[in-house]
Amino acid sequence: MRGPAGRIDRWVAFFFGLAVAALLAFILLPVVAIFARVPPGTLVAQLHSRVALDALEVSLRASLSALAVILLFGTPAAYALATRPRRHSATLTTILELPLVLPPPVAGLGLLMAFGREGLLGGPLRAVGVTITFTQIAVVMALVFVSLPFFVRQAIASFQSVDPQLIAASRILGAGQARTFFRVALPLARPGLSAGAALALARSLGEFGATLMFAGSLPGSTQTLPVAVFTELARDLDAALAIAALLVAISAGLFVGFKLLLREPHPSWLDSSSSTSAIV
Amino acid sequence: MAGQLLVDIRHRLSRLSLRARLELGGETLALVGPSGAGKSSLLKAIAGLIRPEEGRISFLGEQWFDGASRIHVPPERREVGMVFQDLALFPHLTVLDNVAYGVVARRPTRLSGPRRSTRAEGRSRAADLLERFGIGHLARARPRSLSGGEAQRVAVARAVASEPVVLLLDEPLSALDPQTKARVSADLWSHLKDLRLPTIVVSHDFADVVGLADRVAVMEDGHIVQAGNSHDLLEGPVTPFVAALTGVNFFPGVAAPRDELTEIRSTEGDAVFLSTEPAVGPVGVVVFPWEVALSTLAPEGSALNRLAGPVRRVSGVGNRIRITVGSRPSVVAELTDESLHRLGIAPGVAVVASWKATGTRLVPRPG
Amino acid sequence: MRCLSSAALVAALLAVGATACGGAASGSQDGLTTLTVLSAASLDRVFPEMATEFSKAHPGVTVRFSFAGTDALVAQIEQGSPGDIFAGASAKYGDQLFEERFVDRPRAFATNRLVVIVPPANPAGIASPEDLSKPGIKLVVGAETVPAGIYTRKVLANLDALYGPSYSQAVLANIVSDEDNVEGVLTKVRLGEADAGFVYLTDAEAVGGAVRAVQLPSEAQAVATYPIAVIRSSAHRAAARRFESFVLGPIGRRLLADAGFGPPAAA
Numbered sequence: 001m002r003g004p005a006g007r008i009d010r011w012v013a014f015f016f017g018l019a020v021a022a023l024l025a026f027i028l029l030p031v032v033a034i035f036a037r038v039p040p041g042t043l044v045a046q047l048h049s050r051v052a053l054d055a056l057e058v059s060l061r062a063s064l065s066a067l068a069v070i071l072l073f074g075t076p077a078a079y080a081l082a083t084r085p086r087r088h089s090a091t092l093t094t095i096l097e098l099p100l101v102l103p104p105p106v107a108g109l110g111l112l113m114a115f116g117r118e119g120l121l122g123g124p125l126r127a128v129g130v131t132i133t134f135t136q137i138a139v140v141m142a143l144v145f146v147s148l149p150f151f152v153r154q155a156i157a158s159f160q161s162v163d164p165q166l167i168a169a170s171r172i173l174g175a176g177q178a179r180t181f182f183r184v185a186l187p188l189a190r191p192g193l194s195a196g197a198a199l200a201l202a203r204s205l206g207e208f209g210a211t212l213m214f215a216g217s218l219p220g221s222t223q224t225l226p227v228a229v230f231t232e233l234a235r236d237l238d239a240a241l242a243i244a245a246l247l248v249a250i251s252a253g254l255f256v257g258f259k260l261l262l263r264e265p266h267p268s269w270l271d272s273s274s275s276t277s278a279i280v
Numbered sequence: 281m282a283g284q285l286l287v288d289i290r291h292r293l294s295r296l297s298l299r300a301r302l303e304l305g306g307e308t309l310a311l312v313g314p315s316g317a318g319k320s321s322l323l324k325a326i327a328g329l330i331r332p333e334e335g336r337i338s339f340l341g342e343q344w345f346d347g348a349s350r351i352h353v354p355p356e357r358r359e360v361g362m363v364f365q366d367l368a369l370f371p372h373l374t375v376l377d378n379v380a381y382g383v384v385a386r387r388p389t390r391l392s393g394p395r396r397s398t399r400a401e402g403r404s405r406a407a408d409l410l411e412r413f414g415i416g417h418l419a420r421a422r423p424r425s426l427s428g429g430e431a432q433r434v435a436v437a438r439a440v441a442s443e444p445v446v447l448l449l450d451e452p453l454s455a456l457d458p459q460t461k462a463r464v465s466a467d468l469w470s471h472l473k474d475l476r477l478p479t480i481v482v483s484h485d486f487a488d489v490v491g492l493a494d495r496v497a498v499m500e501d502g503h504i505v506q507a508g509n510s511h512d513l514l515e516g517p518v519t520p521f522v523a524a525l526t527g528v529n530f531f532p533g534v535a536a537p538r539d540e541l542t543e544i545r546s547t548e549g550d551a552v553f554l555s556t557e558p559a560v561g562p563v564g565v566v567v568f569p570w571e572v573a574l575s576t577l578a579p580e581g582s583a584l585n586r587l588a589g590p591v592r593r594v595s596g597v598g599n600r601i602r603i604t605v606g607s608r609p610s611v612v613a614e615l616t617d618e619s620l621h622r623l624g625i626a627p628g629v630a631v632v633a634s635w636k637a638t639g640t641r642l643v644p645r646p647g
Numbered sequence: 648m649r650c651l652s653s654a655a656l657v658a659a660l661l662a663v664g665a666t667a668c669g670g671a672a673s674g675s676q677d678g679l680t681t682l683t684v685l686s687a688a689s690l691d692r693v694f695p696e697m698a699t700e701f702s703k704a705h706p707g708v709t710v711r712f713s714f715a716g717t718d719a720l721v722a723q724i725e726q727g728s729p730g731d732i733f734a735g736a737s738a739k740y741g742d743q744l745f746e747e748r749f750v751d752r753p754r755a756f757a758t759n760r761l762v763v764i765v766p767p768a769n770p771a772g773i774a775s776p777e778d779l780s781k782p783g784i785k786l787v788v789g790a791e792t793v794p795a796g797i798y799t800r801k802v803l804a805n806l807d808a809l810y811g812p813s814y815s816q817a818v819l820a821n822i823v824s825d826e827d828n829v830e831g832v833l834t835k836v837r838l839g840e841a842d843a844g845f846v847y848l849t850d851a852e853a854v855g856g857a858v859r860a861v862q863l864p865s866e867a868q869a870v871a872t873y874p875i876a877v878i879r880s881s882a883h884r885a886a887a888r889r890f891e892s893f894v895l896g897p898i899g900r901r902l903l904a905d906a907g908f909g910p911p912a913a914a
Contacts, residue, residue: 118839131785133823163368172355172358173382173442184370216825
């Protein structure tokens with residue numbers, strides 16, 4: 001009985017290992033290929049090109065602006081949704097998460113139809129002398145639209161993991177809603193919020209379709225790194241690869257940062273009851 | 281000073297509807313009941329964490345809640361101190377800052393003076409309190425490094441630091457193991473006595489709170505079914521639950537006079553009890569466990585009430601052992617350790633429980 | 648790009664294999680042959696008609712298309728994408744592929760002209776190309792990397808002779824987006840987001856009244872020449888050559904003319 005069972009176990013273990021290896025290879029190969037074709041020296045040299053530098057500046061500025069907007073509005077919104085009964089907030093949360101499943105060009109088209117010159121809000125916006133399409137504001141809006149859910153999801157989960165008794169304790173101790181938010185909820189949710197912010201930033205640095213649709217592409221103004229990769233591909237593969245390599249490096253760096261932030265042990269995950277029971 | 285805190289509220293919860301009236305003077309009230317009876321919800325309503333559907337809550341004439349005129353004072357303006365079941369210490373703050381939190385956060389009120397305390401003032405007051413509670417050396421510790429007893433004291437210190445007008449304690453001993461519990465409860469009660477605050481202590485265990493409370497209110501199914509001092513409850517429980525809670529055998533039955541005595545037909549099984557107390561109609565038969573004798577043979581003598589059955593359960597600590605007999609209705613006897621061994625009582629052994637007619641109290645029972 | 652990458656090598660080897668098996672298939676006239684035409688995006692309306700007519704004349708041969716910007720087509724062919732015919736929107740790219748020995752000698756089969764398009768409401772009031780230099784005009788054009796963008800800049804330079812030396816500079820300053828293909832320009836003008844754009848005449852005609860066309864002076868025109876060539880790695884070279892001749896022949900010319908294309912310059 002031990003013989004065949006052992007053999008089957010070995011095959012099963014082999015198959016599981018194979019599946020992991022195959023998937024790893026499938027994901028790693030294209031990433032490695034970006035760096036493999038052109039010698040590192042050329043990559044670095046290409047990065048000094050006007051196009052790459054302009055796109056890097058546009059991307060960083062727009063992504064950081066988008067992140068600021070997301071943090072400013074997303075944090076209180078996530079707190080509000082996390083502290084309401086789930087049956088009330090579920091629909092609202094789902095709406096905020098919708099961009100996750102929208103193809104980016106659809107998002108871009110939607111933004112055009114809403115905020116474009118001929119869009120739903122086009123008339124009122126024009127009346128106050130505001131045009132959005134083809135501006136850096138349009139880039140930021142596209143980035144906020146697609147990367148907001150990455151932050152909000154994580155932020156809601158982080159606020160939900162804060163023990164509601166701590167919130168109640170703070171209120172009873174005399175702290176109003178604002179003080180409770182800043183002194184208790186925010187510090188306890190911070191590791192999760194930082195992780196969400198890193199994920200949202202990585203997503204907005206990689207955004208392509210919605211930006212192209214809503215903001216167009218003008219070097220030095222609205223052409224972001226991913227759009228530059230696409231445009232440069234037509235002219236010079238090496239330049240496109242250099243920009244792609246830069247994107248891989250930045251995004252992978254942010255993603256690793258995200259993982260580390262989530263792993264960081266923090267007192268907030270241990271409430272006082274677990275320490276009490278630990279002595280039993 | 282009776283009736284400082286007046287509570288009369290109705291509120292529908294997911295599984296029960298809360299309908300509670302309560303008056304609290306300067307004393308300590310124990311609110312006892314099974315889990316899910318609505319005790320914690322009542323505390324939350326008093327603290328302002330729950331807004332009841334109807335009713336009134338007031339303190340010394342100040343309206344905290346009035347359903348009719350839509351007054352609902354938020355928790356941070358009620359000046360209530362609360363110790364949560366799992367203490368709810370802020371894990372990201374030191375012990376000192378936990379205790380100082382309420383001092384700094386509390387808005388100025390007629391009691392606390394004209395302005396908010398600064399952080400330095402809060403810390404200095406917190407440090408004083410920690411000394412008074414004998415845990416001054418823990419000021420810089422984080423809550424998760426504390427023992428159960430230490431955490432308990434920090435939680436109480438935090439609750440009273442901002443000088444609340446009412447103190448609410450939700451199951452303050454439930455998170456502790458038996459040895460710690462004995463020590464901590466003695467400690468806790470001595471502090472509570474010193475504070476002389478109107479206090480409500482919630483517990484599911486009568487024994488935990490019976491010693492310290494001036495009054496006991498028993499809550500069942502969203503209602504306060506009985507309130508009084510602990511002796512009143514022990515001697516005259518109005519429901520089987522109150523009886524069980526206070527450790528009394530309680531058999532509902534119907535009484536009728538017979539000779540010089542009263543005969544009570546149990547509503548469960550075909551048992552008939554005799555009592556020296558006069559009564560007619562629906563009554564509760566109350567028998568203290570220590571009045572019940574157990575024997576392995578049919579007993580002789582003046583013990584007139586008998587219930588036979590196998591021993592179901594033997595439990596207890598120290599020298600007082602409680603034996604549950606699986607008769608109909610089942611009965612609890614209390615023996616000493618010695619007599620338990622002398623009689624050879626163990627689960628499964630067939631025994632006869634007996635008690636005298638003079639030891640059979642009758643209490644009125646709602647028909 | 649000139650060096651043959653390993654990926655291209657693999658593709659080339661695969662293509663050789665495909666040629667070996669495909670030769671027999673196209674040899675037998677009874678067998679069903681499918682031709683893949685890698686064609687410029689601006690041909691996406693006329694070429695399907697071309698395929699219908701071709702299949703009528705050549706039963707047993709069906710034609711399918713892969714439409715993309717010409718630059719993308721060139722990259723695909725260089726990376727070894729399987730296909731039988733290349734039909735681009737720029738003679739330059741045809742010559743490049745020929746030099747790189749990916750295709751047979753290309754032949755010009757049509758020309759296209761640029762036109763300025765404005766939204767039907769013409770919010771910026773553009774009546775002639777000269778108006779494009781007014782400050783504040785929102786202009787979208789093809790990127791410098793795509794043929795339409797290259798032609799646009801050539802035309803603007805030519806117009807300096809008419810409207811003054813700083814004209815093209817002023818117009819280029821009005822560009823709000825370099826689109827990666829003509830469709831992008833067309834979309835943004837149609838939606839009214841941009842005040843004007845440069846597209847091929849055929850694109851403007853295809854969308855009918857959705858945009859208004861402003862003609863460019865013929866002396867400033869940069870004529871786009873469309874090359875067609877059989878891809879060397881094709882498995883159906885005989886059928887591919889027949890399709891090429893059909894496009895260059897009388898029916899092909901008539902269809903292209905109906906769609907707004909001009910005759911090849913040499914003719």
